[in-house]
Amino acid sequence: MKPALNILQSVFGYNDFRPLQQTIVERLIAGHDALVLMPTGGGKSLCYQVPALARDGCGIVISPLIALMQDQVDALCELGVKAAYLNSTLEPGIAQGIEQALLRGELDMLYIAPERLVQARTLALLERARIALFAIDEAHCVSQWGHDFRADYLQLSLLHQRFPAVPRIALTATADARTRAEIVSRLNLESAEKYIAGFDRPNIRYRITLKSTPRQQLLGFLRAEHRHDAGIVYCLSRKKVEETAAWLQQEGFNALPYHAGLPATLRATHQSRFLREEAVIMVATIAFGMGIDKPDVRFVAHLDLPKTIEAYYQETGRAGRDGLPANAWMVYGLQDVLKLRQMMESSEGSADHKRAEQQRLNAMLGLCEITTCRRQALLNYFGDELPEPCGNCDTCLEPVPTWDGTEAARMALSATYRTGQRFGVNHLIDVLRGVENDKILQSDHHCLPTFGVGKKLDKTQWNSVFRQLVARGYLNADLERFGALRLQDKCRALLRGEESLELRLDIARKAQRQQTRQALPEDLDVELWEALRECRRELAASQGIPPYIVFQDRTLQEMCAHLPRSIAEFGTLIGVGERKRDKYGSAFLDVIGRHRSPTPS
Known part of the structure; x- marks a missing residue:
């Protein structure tokens, strides 16, 4: 292991390997396959980077993260590693130059997107080159049951068939027993040694609370603990991402939106700013985050319930990669669950897929409702065990009555x-x-x-x-x-x-009410209240006027109390004149109607 340890020290600047790293590196240098599960920030990259440099040839890294390949390559080049990438963003002439460098043996590491790797032309190129190893990053993307499924990953079993003598390493931070079995089966890794590091991230404090006034809850959390920190706020929809980012900007935070519907250049700009600037908050859908190697993310906040514990674990794992204290904060409600289940039912997945997704959603909700240590429950889901309560989650710090x-x-x-x-x-x-x-x-x-x-x-x-x-x-x-x-x-x-x-x-309702500027009625339907406030905000924003000019809070409380069903009933509420009745009645009645249980057919 002297060459590998020398590489670790001279190239990467670390004195010693972390637990499991040395064993994995030894196995790959010896030419054997491996399946590696390590938590985010646990040092997965070194498990293939060191062997790629120690073995003869070029290490081929299959990664779905086209937007991050440039950063990954730049980081390696800064270390003196001869690295490059091949993906659809390159001009043909530049791509051809990289291919020739590979054939001349001038590259130590080459990143390739899975859709490019499975092309006949790329496979023919690799067969002419000297390959040190194949590293399949984010290997959970092969799972059709998972939250980050990539269809091109299903074809990666061809590496075993076309390059049987080249060692392969599949790596992920998130995979339950079912997903691990699927990775092994689909990638033909039956003979691979499996290395499962502990899933625990003890520096992350898990906090989950009932959703009452989500924006005010988030604002209180940020102002009290993360006023000048970098972090990620996850939302379920693109619309909510953009609205939340705009609102945080109005509240004085450096917040940027990120979702798949934004222009690619804008997404790249926002991602670059998040990675390179201080105290930037990225408000995003799950389209953002996989592979983000930013060590000083101090918090990850969820304004909507994630679909699975795997998604929650992976997304919260983007906080505190430097090992320093970080927060995983979330608000949730029953409406989140019903919305997600509706989305699952309307998806094009098979009945088995939908059933599995529902089971995973139930497990996620169970984690929210648990009254014992959250970390113990989270780790137990992945087959890991924590003998004693962690003392660093909300249910440990403030036992639930x-x-x-x-x-x-x-x-x-x-x-x-x-x-x-x-x-x-x-x-x-x-x-x-x-x-x-x-x-x-x-x-x-x-x-x-x-x-x-x-x-x-x-x-x-x-x-x-x-x-x-x-x-x-x-x-x-x-x-x-x-x-x-x-x-x-x-x-x-x-x-x-x-x-x-x-x-x-x-008891969250009382605590959260203390964050609002005025007392609300005890029997107020908080979810409807927030929906009406959001409707008011949108109407005001579209006209460039303050929300209270549309309706004052008292009128919204009237709507909650009386639940009008018609324009005529709406016109009887305090604060609703004829013009406002005719101008705004339909919008607010739609919100109230959606909030009611639908009449059975």
């Missing part, structure tokens, strides 16, 4: 069953609380035994009960009837009185 929710849960399940398992949360809560609105009366649900039995709990408390029943698998969304809830087999024992149920006591 619980209450005996057995009876409330039975009421919720009974209401779901007796209404035919065809209705959403809002309608079920109205049944339990004895609300005699048109929908209740038309469906005769005021005649049910469960009507009005839950008056002791307010709407927010019932939302918490239903959310936790979904998280724990007692209820699930009906994928054929968006918004409706259905009982699962697991609820039988609870309904029969054979088990009890401890639920989280949600």
Whole structure:
């Protein structure tokens, strides 16, 4: 290992290998295959870079990250490594020059995008060159069940067939047991030694809280802890990315949007600024982040629930790569889950794929609702074990109060069953609380035994009960009837009185209200309140006027309390004159209508 250690010290400036690195490097230098799972920032790159320099020939790195290849190559060239890349961004003449340099043996490392590698012309080129090894980076992209699937990765088994004597190393930071098995199968790595480093990132503090006023929650978090730090804010939609970035800029933060719908040149500019400037906040969809090697990202915030624990782990892992303290902060709500499930159902995936995605989403929601150490649960999902609670997550630092929710849960399940398992949360809560609105009366649900039995709990408390029943698998969304809830087999024992149920006591609502500028009514539907405020903000922005000129907060509270169904009803609210009724009524009624549970067909 003296040559490898010399390379490590002389080229990369490290005195010693980290745990597992030396064993992996030894195996590759000896010409054998390896599958490596290491957390982000754990030193995966050195596992192939050192052997590529130690072995005769050029190391070929297959990477899906075209936008980052230039930075990766520049970093290696700074170290004196003769590196280059081949992808679709190069002019033909420049690409031809790199190909000739490879054939002349003048390159130590060559990065190639998977779609280019599988072309017949590229394979013919590689067969004429001296290859030290193949490194398949972000190997989880081969998994059709995963969150970063790339179709071109499915063809990478040809490396084993066309270059049987060249060692291969597949690397990823995120893969559960199922994904690991798929990587092995699809890449023909059955004979590869598997190296799984611990998934724990002890410097990251995990914090997950209930979504009430998400923008104000984020603003409080940033101002209190990260006013001058670099970080990433993840949103589910492109529209939300752009709006959140613009809003953060108005609040004095250096925030930039990033999503696949932006022009490529603008995305590249924003990515470059994030990597090269201080205290830049990137507001992004999941299109941003994979392979980002920025060590001083101090926080990753999620304004929407990620689809899977794998996605959450990988995205939060972009914080604190330098090993210094960092925050993984997230707000979530039941509407996030229902929205994601609707997206899954409308996707073109097979029934098995949709079922697997739903299971992973349930696991993600379960992580949010857990009352014990989050890090233990997160690591356990990947088959890793933490013997003691971590002491560096919110549930460890501030133990979650619980209450005996057995009876409330039975009421919720009974209401779901007796209404035919065809209705959403809002309608079920109205049944339990004895609300005699048109929908209740038309469906005769005021005649049910469960009507009005839950008056002791307010709407927010019932939302918490239903959310936790979904998280724990007692209820699930009906994928054929968006918004409706259905009982699962697991609820039988609870309904029969054979088990009890401890639920989280949600106290976030009171804490978050302290961040707002004025007290809100106790029974205010916070999710609808935020949706109405967002509608008001958009209308104001389109006209270049302050939001309060559209409507004052009192009027929005009136909308929450009375839930008008028509323009005429809307016109009776405090603060709504005829002109505003005619000008804005339809927009706000649409928001209120979307918030209601849909009427069953």
